[in-house]
Amino acid sequence: xxxxxxxxxxxxxxxxVTAADSVGQPARxxxxxxxxxxxxxxxxxxxxxxxMSLEFDGINDYAASTAPVLDTTRSFAVSVHVLLDxxxxxxxxxxxxxxxxxxxxxxxxxxxxxxxxxxxxxCWSFAMPDTAATNTETIVRSQVPVTGGEWTxxxxxxxxxxxxxxxxxxxxxxxxxxAIGEPISSLVARPIAPWPAPGPFEVGRSLSDGVYSGYWDGxxxxxxxxxxxxxxxxxxxxxxxxAEAGDFLQG
Numbered sequence: 001x002x003x004x005x006x007x008x009x010x011x012x013x014x015x016x017v018t019a020a021d022s023v024g025q026p027a028r029x030x031x032x033x034x035x036x037x038x039x040x041x042x043x044x045x046x047x048x049x050x051x052m053s054l055e056f057d058g059i060n061d062y063a064a065s066t067a068p069v070l071d072t073t074r075s076f077a078v079s080v081h082v083l084l085d086x087x088x089x090x091x092x093x094x095x096x097x098x099x100x101x102x103x104x105x106x107x108x109x110x111x112x113x114x115x116x117x118x119x120x121x122x123c124w125s126f127a128m129p130d131t132a133a134t135n136t137e138t139i140v141r142s143q144v145p146v147t148g149g150e151w152t153x154x155x156x157x158x159x160x161x162x163x164x165x166x167x168x169x170x171x172x173x174x175x176x177x178x179a180i181g182e183p184i185s186s187l188v189a190r191p192i193a194p195w196p197a198p199g200p201f202e203v204g205r206s207l208s209d210g211v212y213s214g215y216w217d218g219x220x221x222x223x224x225x226x227x228x229x230x231x232x233x234x235x236x237x238x239x240x241x242x243a244e245a246g247d248f249l250q251g
Contacts, residue, residue: 098111155239
């Protein structure tokens with residue numbers, strides 16, 4: 001079966017405090033708390049005039065559903081366009097762009113990691129705590145350095161059959177200096193079975209020891225969820241090179 005999105009938040013409203021899920025059954029809107037609306041990468045790169053995004057302040061901004069979106073014990077993938085404020089690159093704090101909450105910690109988190117062995121300036125990372133009660137975790141880090149102020153497409157995937165986690169990073173760049181749009185992947189084994197995270201799907205923060213932290217500083221657009229599925233590299237490349245949200249509704 002060819003994976004299709006079962007959650008799409010295009011973030012094109014441009015106003016208000018609700019971001020619609022355009023395909024979920026039932027729909028799972030996000031409540032927007034703090035972020036302001038800005039231009040999205042499709043608009044900035046002159047491919048679609050109406051593309052908007054959310055701009056997070058890195059202090060207390062977030063957007064969240066009222067119920068879980070993913071079953072974190074099964075295969076899943078999430079995709080998002082991100083732009084990190086240049087002042088955060090090389091800083092001491094890790095930041096989360098997507099996560100889903102458990103009771104005390106997030107079942108997964110995707111974002112910027114300040115701790116990346118062998119790399120300076122931080123890296124992109126996808127992490128899943130090994131249990132619901134401890135901070136030990138399995139984490140896959142990108143081999144692509146983080147460049148602040150430029151758009152990047154991140155795709156994170158947990159494969160429950162192969163028991164592995166994968167992270168794709170695709171640099172998009174800026175309108176003045178676009179990148180080539182080629183995804184680069186990193187992979188780690190995860191032999192430990194994941195646990196269910198029954199809390200809300202979060203954009204712009206994650207949960208650790210019962211406290212939300214790691215607030216995103218920068219822009220977010222085109223959030224997509226593939227529940228119970230893994231994604232082919234060909235589809236990753238299409239996501240990377242600007243495929244619109246509706247392009248995969250038929251697989």
